[in-house]
Amino acid sequence: MKKLxxxxxxxxxxxxxxxxxLNTPTxxxxxxxxxxxxxxxxxxxxxxxxxxxxxxxxxxxRQVQKDNEELRIQLQNLKIIAQKYNQLIEENNSxxxxxxxxxxxxxxxxxxxxxxxxxxxxxxxxxxxxxxxxGIGTDSPVITDIGLVGKTGKLAPHMAxxxxxxxxxxxxxxxxxxxxxxxxxxxxxxxxxxxxxxxxKFLSRDAAVNIGSNVYSSGEGGVFPAGILLxxxxxxxxxxxxxxxxxxxxxxxxxxxxxxxxxMEIQVDKQxxxxxxxxxxxxxxAAAADDVxxxxxxxxxxxx
Amino acid sequence: xxxxxxxxxATICTFAVQEFIPPIEIANMATLFLPAVFFMCASVAVPFMxxxxxxxxxxxxxxxxxxxxxMMDVVQQPETLSLMGGVGGDSNLMGGNLAFGISxxxxxxxxxxxxxxRPLFKRGRLELPVLMVGAVTFIWLMAQYLLITxxxxxxxxxxxxxxxxxTDTLLSMLVAPLIFLVLHWMAKLSSYEIKYEGLRYNFxxx
Numbered sequence: 216m217k218k219l220x221x222x223x224x225x226x227x228x229x230x231x232x233x234x235x236x237l238n239t240p241t242x243x244x245x246x247x248x249x250x251x252x253x254x255x256x257x258x259x260x261x262x263x264x265x266x267x268x269x270x271x272x273x274x275x276x277r278q279v280q281k282d283n284e285e286l287r288i289q290l291q292n293l294k295i296i297a298q299k300y301n302q303l304i305e306e307n308n309s310x311x312x313x314x315x316x317x318x319x320x321x322x323x324x325x326x327x328x329x330x331x332x333x334x335x336x337x338x339x340x341x342x343x344x345x346x347x348x349x350g351i352g353t354d355s356p357v358i359t360d361i362g363l364v365g366k367t368g369k370l371a372p373h374m375a376x377x378x379x380x381x382x383x384x385x386x387x388x389x390x391x392x393x394x395x396x397x398x399x400x401x402x403x404x405x406x407x408x409x410x411x412x413x414x415x416k417f418l419s420r421d422a423a424v425n426i427g428s429n430v431y432s433s434g435e436g437g438v439f440p441a442g443i444l445l446x447x448x449x450x451x452x453x454x455x456x457x458x459x460x461x462x463x464x465x466x467x468x469x470x471x472x473x474x475x476x477x478x479m480e481i482q483v484d485k486q487x488x489x490x491x492x493x494x495x496x497x498x499x500x501a502a503a504a505d506d507v508x509x510x511x512x513x514x515x516x517x518x519x
Numbered sequence: 520x521x522x523x524x525x526x527x528x529a530t531i532c533t534f535a536v537q538e539f540i541p542p543i544e545i546a547n548m549a550t551l552f553l554p555a556v557f558f559m560c561a562s563v564a565v566p567f568m569x570x571x572x573x574x575x576x577x578x579x580x581x582x583x584x585x586x587x588x589x590m591m592d593v594v595q596q597p598e599t600l601s602l603m604g605g606v607g608g609d610s611n612l613m614g615g616n617l618a619f620g621i622s623x624x625x626x627x628x629x630x631x632x633x634x635x636x637r638p639l640f641k642r643g644r645l646e647l648p649v650l651m652v653g654a655v656t657f658i659w660l661m662a663q664y665l666l667i668t669x670x671x672x673x674x675x676x677x678x679x680x681x682x683x684x685x686t687d688t689l690l691s692m693l694v695a696p697l698i699f700l701v702l703h704w705m706a707k708l709s710s711y712e713i714k715y716e717g718l719r720y721n722f723x724x725x
């Protein structure tokens with residue numbers, strides 16, 4: 216080997232090693248910058264894809280009118296429900312005050328449009344049209360009206376990548392409805408089909424679970440809030456020491472058009488120690504509670 | 520020198536073009552990975568030093584665009600954890616992804632394989648280089664999958680994995696001759712001599 220080539224090889228190895236040793240914030244910054252540079256192309260490709268798919272059979276005007284009327288009725292119903300909802304919130308708040316009940320932390324929901332499904336080697340991701348400048352952070356839960364979609368990954372100013380629930384690296388602490396069974400839900404490796412099954416691992420062996428039960432997030436992790444629907448239990452298998460459930464995802468990932476990004480509003484007094492879960496009958500000091508417990512606010516929904 | 524620069528620019532441009540290439544749903548979202556295939560084709564057309572530069576640039580951009588972001592350390596987000604119910608849980612369960620920079624090493628290694636058929640390519644033979652592009656694409660995907668398997672545990676090969684890898688490989692072999700043509704055109708444009716004409720025998724009919 217020529218001396219110059221040997222030198223180039225050594226430099227290459229040194230460069231590669233230095234890249235390996237970059238810390239997480241630096242690699243995230245690099246990823247965000249590259250996403251930001253490629254964002255116009257991603258948007259353009261989605262526009263091209265839309266244009267191609269719009270070139271198919273044209274919509275029937277009668278059907279559109281009928282859909283429109285149905286949507287108007289639905290809107291009126293939802294307005295009535297929203298009024299009732301606000302009344303309930305007010306009533307709930309006044310009852311909370313009476314009980315001095317510690318309110319769960321409020322969260323903000325931002326609506327986003329799905330731009331496209333990414334084509335990668337081994338990862339299940341899609342792109343949405345809201346990013347860091349729209350107030351979205353990395354690792355925020357992404358949901359639809361049906362259930363959990365995944366969590367945000369890389370961000371651009373007005374674009375974000377969502378790691379889907381069907382990806383093996385997106386793991387959610389989950390519980391089976393109607394039981395005390397809890398486990399970890401994740402996708403299957405290489406499960407790149409449109410709607411692959413999920414695996415609920417680390418259940419008890421011979422767990423008494425009903426097939427068809429809903430599986431919800433348990434909220435015991437640091438990313439996903441509790442009570443989000445993940446899917447339905449299809450099958451239960453006993454492994455060597457644990458049980459494993461096969462779960463059909465609630466969301467059809469091939470037909471998602473709009474999603475909601477959940478942003479937890481963190482309001483913690485930095486001076487105060489980490490709040491421990493209160494004992495059932497332990498009295499709570501009112502002043503400290505005011506510092507930590509935020510005022511009740513309805514869920515904020517930003518329209519896309 | 521101008522040829523090397525053109526190849527470098529073209530390699531970077533392929534990342535923009537990649538966004539326009541749709542996946543094939545029936546083949547488990549298989550697609551043509553243009554930046555990777557372009558790099559493999561370019562590896563036989565450029566000298567060893569330039570191949571390493573291309574491997575570094577392609578690897579960095581590939582990981583930046585396609586690798587999921589690494590999880591922050593738990594100590595960097597204590598508020599979130601305390602709010603959401605204590606230690607453990609989702610944020611601690613996200614490990615097992617490839618490290619940023621892994622593609623640099625993989626592309627470097629695979630580019631070195633491709634350099635092995637450079638003498639043939641210089642003689643104007645494209646059959647073996649095209650086959651090598653397919654083989655190297657397959658090795659690249661397999662290496663990624665095996666690394667993920669090694670990091671996450673449990674050896675698991677579904678049928679969909681094979682169909683995806685085979686489709687990706689076939690697509691790369693299909694496009695490789697076109698990329699070689701583009702590389703020849705770029706060489707002509709920059710007066711770079713890819714072909715080694717010294718050993719060619721010309722029969723003039725006498």
